[in-house]
Amino acid sequence: MTGEQIIFLIVALFTLGSALMVVTTRNLIHAALWLVATLFGVAVIYALLNAGFMAVVQVVVYIGAIAILFIFAVMLTRKDLRDNTPQTNKNWWGGALLAVLTFAGLVFTLQGWSGFSKTAAAVPSGFDAISQLGDQLTSPAAYVLPFEVASVLLLAALVGAVYIAFNKK
């Protein structure tokens, strides 16, 4: 058990534990805060995968914007201040069964793949992931078209969200 493996196990347990709390806790604000913990765990996983830029962008975009949006939405859609109604609907055993089957199916399918247990090659020295990422996102021979389409998508989402949620007096 090398140190890296121990760190991975701790972070993975933290992430999965927080995710379980997200989907089972009754108080929705607590669920949103447990989501923040889960997203932070995922950011640490990205850092373990040598994707430092992704880790920081995860914190900025998910925790700094999306989680706060969730907290605002929970606060704006509450009828009373204490939620003590049951949070799961009457088919919860079916949902649990389906989730477990999905997990088992995914793992079983991947196990048959030859590269399932391969270890990571070392990152070539002097490899600057960020400048390479910037090159790929803006060069016409690479992924500039999905990048531009994503920006149009964000513009449409921005306009749409403002229009839908606008409180016309």
Added chain:
Amino acid sequence: MNFWNDPLKVAAVWLEGIFTGWGMDAVFAHVLVVFLGVFLLITLLMVLDIFLVWIERKVVARFQDRIGPNRLGPFGLIQPFADIIKLIIKEDTTPDGADKVVYNLAPILSMMSVLILWAVVPLAPVMLGIDLNVGVLFVIAAGAIGTLSIIMAGWSSNNKFAMIGGFRQVAVMVAFEVPMLAMLMIPTIFAGSMNMNAIIEAQSVWFFFISPLAALIFLIAAIAELGRAPFDLAEGESELVAGFNIEYSGMKFGMFYAGELLHAFTFGGFWSILFFGGYRFFGLEQVSPFLAILILIIKAMLGYWVIMWVKYTMMRIRIDQMLGFNWKFLTPLSFALVLVTALMNTLLRGADSWLFVTGMFLSNVVVGWIALEIARSVARKERERVEGPTKVVEAHH
């Protein structure tokens, strides 16, 4: 490497030698030395925080034409210690119906988000917490955690004023992150990297002279991020009692208050690193890291003084005016500035240093002028719509 050139490495090697001499594992000794380094930095920052309280009170007094605390110790230097003792011995209340875990976690997260910023501040050419190659983006990430702590504080206090104050403060912080992020791109364009050390190394001419408009917009966005006047609607006493920290008393309030001052000092430091050359001062920083730290602290103090000057001179702005200012003026202006800067940087890339500086400076002035003219014409149309066209008074001979 002797002590004066690289103090931290010498100390770390010496300590690791002692620890392994006691029979500790080498990796474990290294981790312990790193922890000791972090502990030392945080201790020094908290001691600095205490003196920031003193500086703040003396400076605000001078702006208001009075003297400030001068009874305790020479020049009132013991005053902040008295403040801290008062805050510690105050009763630690938790409001009825508050969410205890979230309520107690919020001031800790708020202080944490300020302290982790110092991991990427380059104190000297060889003294840096972590040499992240996304150092600039890390600043925004730490700000995101600070935003989260404020909404936690506002919600968990079980108090309507706290919630409204928290909502407003978070709306302002999330809004002003956009121009701040765009203005952080400008030193990145000039330096070709997001690494803090690389940005300082690229400042043979300070970026303030190359792109003054970027420095100005970054300052405005940073003051709004800090929640200080003129953007402190969330915690103005006459507006909302004390905003999100109404229900906090004792040391928890002290954490919010001292955290805000340290945050302001940190952003003074970032302003000086990104636009005023950081620890560079005509080659003095190569002499010794201690001199570099001193230069950085002096520049950060000057930046902090500018932030305090703005706070104690300007009036508070209303929340809808703040958000309108951001979304209708600052954000388009900052995007236009990034476009113009990238264009001019590509055009002038191989040019002579003087041509580069003058070209960029003029392009900044032009962009700022056009933005102000557009703002003026929009304001004039608005005024004429409300009041009617201004009558031209004829001069009587």
Added chain:
Amino acid sequence: MIPLSWYLILAAALFGIGLFGVLVRRNAVAILLGVELMLNAVNINLVAFWRYGDVTSMAGQVFAIIVFAVAAAEVSVGLALVISVYRRRNTVIADELDLLKW
């Protein structure tokens, strides 16, 4: 060294938990929380395959960044819809939003 299987199992587990959240929760905002967990699981998968494959080809990270953008857009529009529905029908329990049912 950490084998690739560990990351894939973590992502599959996170996906399963998110699926459980979507299928089982009553509140519409909580359903969207489950969707967020699923999107994060997908992202972990993409970045893990980037790292354990050819590190110099950035396709995995580019895809993950596009997924970030899509997730942000989806959350903002979804929550705007939920808030708008709450204003009209004064409820966000998914079982009670059944006007279109026959």
